[in-house]
Amino acid sequence: MSGPSSTPLRVALLGCGTVGSAVLRLVGDQAGDLAARIGRPVEVVGIAVRRPAHHPDVPQHLLTTDAAALVRRDDVDLVVEVIGGIEPARSLMYAAFEAGKSVVSANKALLAEDGPGLHAAAAEAGVDLYYEAAVAGAIPLLRPLRESLAGDQLRRVVGIVNGTTNYILSRMAETGAGFAEALAEATELGYAEADPTADVDGFDAAAKAAILASLAFHTPVSSADVHREGISAVSATDVARAAEIGCTVKLLAICERVPNGAGDSVAVRVHPAMIPTTHPLASVGGAFNAVFVEAEAAGQLMFYGQGAGGEPTASAVLGDLVAVARNRVAGASGQGPTGYADLAVRPMAETPTRYHVSLDVADKPGVLAAVAQEFARQDVSISTVRQTGRGDAATLVIVTHSAPDAALSATIAALRDMPAVRGVTSVLRVEGLS
Ligand SMILES: NC(=O)C1=CN([C@@H]2O[C@H](COP(=O)(O)OP(=O)(O)OC[C@H]3O[C@@H](n4cnc5c(N)ncnc54)[C@H](O)[C@@H]3O)[C@@H](O)[C@H]2O)C=CC1
Ligand SMILES: N[C@@H](CC=O)C(=O)O
Numbered sequence: 001m002s003g004p005s006s007t008p009l010r011v012a013l014l015g016c017g018t019v020g021s022a023v024l025r026l027v028g029d030q031a032g033d034l035a036a037r038i039g040r041p042v043e044v045v046g047i048a049v050r051r052p053a054h055h056p057d058v059p060q061h062l063l064t065t066d067a068a069a070l071v072r073r074d075d076v077d078l079v080v081e082v083i084g085g086i087e088p089a090r091s092l093m094y095a096a097f098e099a100g101k102s103v104v105s106a107n108k109a110l111l112a113e114d115g116p117g118l119h120a121a122a123a124e125a126g127v128d129l130y131y132e133a134a135v136a137g138a139i140p141l142l143r144p145l146r147e148s149l150a151g152d153q154l155r156r157v158v159g160i161v162n163g164t165t166n167y168i169l170s171r172m173a174e175t176g177a178g179f180a181e182a183l184a185e186a187t188e189l190g191y192a193e194a195d196p197t198a199d200v201d202g203f204d205a206a207a208k209a210a211i212l213a214s215l216a217f218h219t220p221v222s223s224a225d226v227h228r229e230g231i232s233a234v235s236a237t238d239v240a241r242a243a244e245i246g247c248t249v250k251l252l253a254i255c256e257r258v259p260n261g262a263g264d265s266v267a268v269r270v271h272p273a274m275i276p277t278t279h280p281l282a283s284v285g286g287a288f289n290a291v292f293v294e295a296e297a298a299g300q301l302m303f304y305g306q307g308a309g310g311e312p313t314a315s316a317v318l319g320d321l322v323a324v325a326r327n328r329v330a331g332a333s334g335q336g337p338t339g340y341a342d343l344a345v346r347p348m349a350e351t352p353t354r355y356h357v358s359l360d361v362a363d364k365p366g367v368l369a370a371v372a373q374e375f376a377r378q379d380v381s382i383s384t385v386r387q388t389g390r391g392d393a394a395t396l397v398i399v400t401h402s403a404p405d406a407a408l409s410a411t412i413a414a415l416r417d418m419p420a421v422r423g424v425t426s427v428l429r430v431e432g433l434s
């Protein structure tokens with residue numbers, strides 16, 4: 001049996017921002033252990049950046065602004081893509097596969113847009129495409145879905161998968177911080193995307209939900225298939241109303257397999273929701289992420305940890321780097337995800353949800369009955385009604401039972417038009433209430 005080789009595996013690093021610089025640091029700090037774990041040393045031989053002058057701490061001879069030439073260089077064996085976004089990351093990955101090089105990426109936006117195409121290109125080239133860092137940062141989640149749970153049937157994956165919005169919502173609830181102030185802090189801490197509207201408007205979480213659903217249900221799901229709402233409309237009133245009923249507001253990603261006699265479908269959505277403070281996801285604070293997985297045989301599993309930040313994300317990148325390097329040493333490649341089930345994606349309008357609605361109404365006879373009638377008109381059953389205040393300042397707080405989302409949103413539209421309703425002050429979906 002042959003022993004470890006001293007010939008290094010040569011890595012091209014594309015991007016040297018929050019994640020890339022942490023990857024570079026960890027590869028250097030852990031060089032000895034990585035060599036022992038892989039069987040060959042790992043050496044970063046080139047780093048593509050946009051502006052070399054912005055990277056004074058990096059060995060200058062490694063820097064290049066020509067990422068396309070770097071991935072094709074003969075002295076590059078593996079590629080780590082931490083530029084982010086669609087282009088040029090997509091072209092660079094395809095070029096790497098064409099040149100027979102495995103890719104490790106943290107790029108959920110790209111994987112959620114073009115996952116099947118990228119995987120097909122990697123498979124055709126007989127190389128690997130790994131991206132554990134793309135969903136829930138440091139938390140090992142994609143490999144467990146792809147490998148450990150590959151023998152089970154998954155029913156539901158639900159969690160908090162965006163660190164920036166969780167940080168903002170936590171700060172708003174705990175300290176009363178304003179939205180802009182909390183977002184600035186999250187950006188400063190390296191959690192936010194280059195364009196933080198990707199976090200705030202739910203695009204980042206929707207991309208992660210698409211990746212999770214694809215792996216969980218063996219079905220190609222892209223970002224465009226995901227119902228997406230961000231947190232920019234979450235108000236201090238929503239947070240206060242949630243607290244009044246023992247709930248907190250979280251941005252949830254919910255991926256479900258929906259049983260149906262004619263053939264199962266999948267429903268994938270990202271939106272803010274009130275959850276009870278006793279729910280395990282309620283205590284997930286700051287930039288932490290947590291994901292529940294429900295599987296037929298395994299039952300409930302929970303994954304928790306740091307979902308954003310340079311070092312935590314670099315940990316997941318390095319785990320993938322070790323995996324693809326080991327495959328390369330063994331002359332093998334891992335099995336990519338399978339999309340054989342190819343289930344239909346169920347529209348949000350048909351997906352059952354529950355609403356919490358807060359209305360300012362006149363405290364007059366018949367108002368409650370008229371409001372209740374609007375719910376009944378859409379076949380929406382009410383779970384609880386609470387009235388506070390009297391006269392002009394009366395507030396009705398209604399929690400519904402589960403109903404198709406379209407029926408609930410039609411009810412809200414009708415309530416807004418009712419003369420007796422002075423204002424619809426808070427509307428949020430509710431998850432996890434008994
Ligand atoms: N920051 C985080 O907490 C996490 C980030 N990710 C993902 O990791 C990737 C990188 O994110 P960050 O490091 O936070 O972003 P960043 O904006 O800090 O770094 C990206 C770097 O790529 C460089 N770049 C852009 N275009 C380039 C080009 N054409 N050639 C060479 N370099 C180029 C930029 O100048 C920048 O330095 C993204 O896909 C992001 O979604 C994933 C998990 C967590
Ligand atoms: N911007 C993302 C970074 C990790 O994916 C987040 O806030 O979670």
Ligand code: NA
Pocket residue numbers: 132133134135136137138139140141142316
């Ligand atoms: Na992860």
